[in-house]
Amino acid sequence: MREETAVITNxxxxxxxxxxxxxxxxxxxxxKTAIQPCTRFDTGHFPSRMAAVVEGIGYGGKxxxxxxxxxxxxxxxxxxxxSDAVPVLASTTGEIDLLEKNVFEGTGGAVESGLGVLLEKxxxxxxxxxxxxxxxxxxxxxxxxxxxxAGLIQNGxxxxxxxxxxxxxxxxxxxxxSSLMALDPEPAKPFxxxxxxxxLGDGAGFILLMSCARAQREGRVxxxxxxxxxxxxxxxxxxxxxxxxxxxxxxxxKALERADVSAGDVGAISSHGTGTVYNDSMEMKAYAGxxxxxxxxxxxxxxxxxxxxAAGLIETAIALRVLRERVIPAxxxxxxxxxxxxxxxxxxxxxxxxxxxxxxxxxxGGVNAALILKG
Amino acid sequence: MNCKNNSLVKGSGWIKEGSCGCPGKNKExxxxxxRSLCAHLLADSVLAYxxxxxxxxxxxxxxxxxxxxxxxxxxxxVYARDRKQDIGIVGTSADGxxxxxxxxxxxxxxxxxxxxxxxxxxxxxxxxxxxxxxxxFGLQGPLVFLRHAEDPExxxxxxxxxxxxxxxxxxxxxxxxxxxKAACYYLSGDKT
Numbered sequence: 001m002r003e004e005t006a007v008i009t010n011x012x013x014x015x016x017x018x019x020x021x022x023x024x025x026x027x028x029x030x031x032k033t034a035i036q037p038c039t040r041f042d043t044g045h046f047p048s049r050m051a052a053v054v055e056g057i058g059y060g061g062k063x064x065x066x067x068x069x070x071x072x073x074x075x076x077x078x079x080x081x082x083s084d085a086v087p088v089l090a091s092t093t094g095e096i097d098l099l100e101k102n103v104f105e106g107t108g109g110a111v112e113s114g115l116g117v118l119l120e121k122x123x124x125x126x127x128x129x130x131x132x133x134x135x136x137x138x139x140x141x142x143x144x145x146x147x148x149x150a151g152l153i154q155n156g157x158x159x160x161x162x163x164x165x166x167x168x169x170x171x172x173x174x175x176x177x178s179s180l181m182a183l184d185p186e187p188a189k190p191f192x193x194x195x196x197x198x199x200l201g202d203g204a205g206f207i208l209l210m211s212c213a214r215a216q217r218e219g220r221v222x223x224x225x226x227x228x229x230x231x232x233x234x235x236x237x238x239x240x241x242x243x244x245x246x247x248x249x250x251x252x253x254k255a256l257e258r259a260d261v262s263a264g265d266v267g268a269i270s271s272h273g274t275g276t277v278y279n280d281s282m283e284m285k286a287y288a289g290x291x292x293x294x295x296x297x298x299x300x301x302x303x304x305x306x307x308x309x310a311a312g313l314i315e316t317a318i319a320l321r322v323l324r325e326r327v328i329p330a331x332x333x334x335x336x337x338x339x340x341x342x343x344x345x346x347x348x349x350x351x352x353x354x355x356x357x358x359x360x361x362x363x364x365g366g367v368n369a370a371l372i373l374k375g
Numbered sequence: 376m377n378c379k380n381n382s383l384v385k386g387s388g389w390i391k392e393g394s395c396g397c398p399g400k401n402k403e404x405x406x407x408x409x410r411s412l413c414a415h416l417l418a419d420s421v422l423a424y425x426x427x428x429x430x431x432x433x434x435x436x437x438x439x440x441x442x443x444x445x446x447x448x449x450x451x452x453v454y455a456r457d458r459k460q461d462i463g464i465v466g467t468s469a470d471g472x473x474x475x476x477x478x479x480x481x482x483x484x485x486x487x488x489x490x491x492x493x494x495x496x497x498x499x500x501x502x503x504x505x506x507x508x509x510x511x512f513g514l515q516g517p518l519v520f521l522r523h524a525e526d527p528e529x530x531x532x533x534x535x536x537x538x539x540x541x542x543x544x545x546x547x548x549x550x551x552x553x554x555x556k557a558a559c560y561y562l563s564g565d566k567t
Contacts (some may be wrong), residue, residue, distance in 0.1 A: 099476055131524045179493040366509065
């Protein structure tokens with residue numbers, strides 16, 4: 001491993017399964033979804049009531065929904081986070097519940113819901129000094145942020161970057177996705193013949209990236225490596241992906257090239273797999289274009305919901321577990337695979353045969369992000 | 376924003392209330408409303424073709440797409456509706472999508488909290504103006520909203536330069552925007 005290789009030394013997440021990677025991993029292997037009717041706000045007039053919300057997180061707390069997740073996660077890991085790390089925040093709507101409160105009750109300032117304000121709170125919680133960045137690329141925000149961070153390290157610009165990602169199920173996003181008819185009335189069924197939309201989910205997490213040289217110097221345990229990354233855009237439609245998957249295919253090819261690995265080296269695909277008709281079909285066309293023959297592919301969004309800007313980071317945490325355990329989880333929610341996805345997705349867990357996982361996310365505006373992870 | 380020391384900047388465009396321009400070509404336009412400005416820019420070949428759904432765009436998207444048209448024109452870049460290009464776009468803004476977030480949620484609340492409007496909701500991402508711009512010009516490179524905590528504009532331009540040097544993109548548009556104005560820079564690592 002080269003000195004400038006971007007390695008992952010610490011990672012933690014919080015999903016609707018509970019706090020930590022362990023309970024999320026166990027939930028995925030158990031095969032039981034964490035998506036259920038949402039009672040955080042009145043969902044009775046929406047086409048779907050389903051969401052994967054974190055227990056104990058809710059409106060009316062001392063802080064915003066996302067801070068209720070981020071603060072305990074970061075404070076319990078604070079001793080592991082170097083104060084000279086570059087903080088990078090990935091989110092789509094951040095503390096949007098503060099804006100909701102402003103609109104409903106006239107209290108607080110809507111400007112407090114801005115992502116820049118949340119970045120300052122992240123720095124205050126972690127004790128990290130210096131600037132830092134907000135990275136926001138719709139539902140590819142955290143995979144974009146991880147690629148951005150890996151680039152800073154691999155190029156020698158910085159040797160330690162903390163990527164924190166968070167988004168919450170709010171009335172704001174739930175009503176918005178409902179208005180686009182994007183929510184499945186049942187828990188999401190990625191790559192299923194009868195899939196009918198996504199389910200939203202709460203999610204938070206962080207990943208600490210270091211140069212290989214610094215990780216060795218500090219005696220850190222290396223969990224994995226971000227070997228390649230790339231972003232592309234479909235330039236097609238605000239809410240719908242390109243039908244032929246060419247944008248995602250291009251991102252995957254560029255990420256493989258940067259990682260200096262071939263398609264044949266990849267052992268599994270951690271897909272975006274939202275459960276919407278067009279997204280999943282677009283992805284399958286891209287994978288068929290890159291890999292030709294079927295290979296193991298899974299989505300965790302039928303389990304923990306679509307955690308929006310946090311999705312890529314949470315999926316990276318799980319992909320690192322896939323690499324460690326050599327086990328590929330089943331796609332929860334799947335019952336009858338769509339013809340395009342047959343022999344790619346599975347109702348059962350499978351064995352990982354190779355040491356590389358491809359991870360993808362896509363989002364509104366046609367953004368695509370691909371990461372190449374090594375164990 | 377100071378871009379004099381950035382050797383990768385090959386063109387730029389700006390727009391504010393009542394006027395817009397391209398410094399490299401030493402051209403300026405005055406306008407009273409953005410729709411009439413679109414017609415002028417179309418007649419002067421700054422815009423190669425009409426902007427679809429322009430009336431639906433939020434304020435920031437209108438300004439960003441027009442500033443990008445001016446930057447591409449300033450850099451002498453030809454684009455066509457049926458030809459997408461490997462150009463990325465990065466952008467920064469002090470308040471992100473705050474004004475569009477308020478537009479969406481106030482409308483939702485005033486309608487009885489039963490259903491929001493999709494056409495408002497799609498602009499509630501900080502990256503939405505960049506997405507509308509990439510769709511119009513067929514920009515297929517990376518698309519990312521990037522905001523540095525202390526020096527958003529300079530750091531965004533520096534990061535755009537870094538992304539080109541780091542092979543994340545070959546060519547980038549870097550845009551600074553808010554609901555009243557936008558400035559866009561065309562950066563290329565190509566020698567020509």
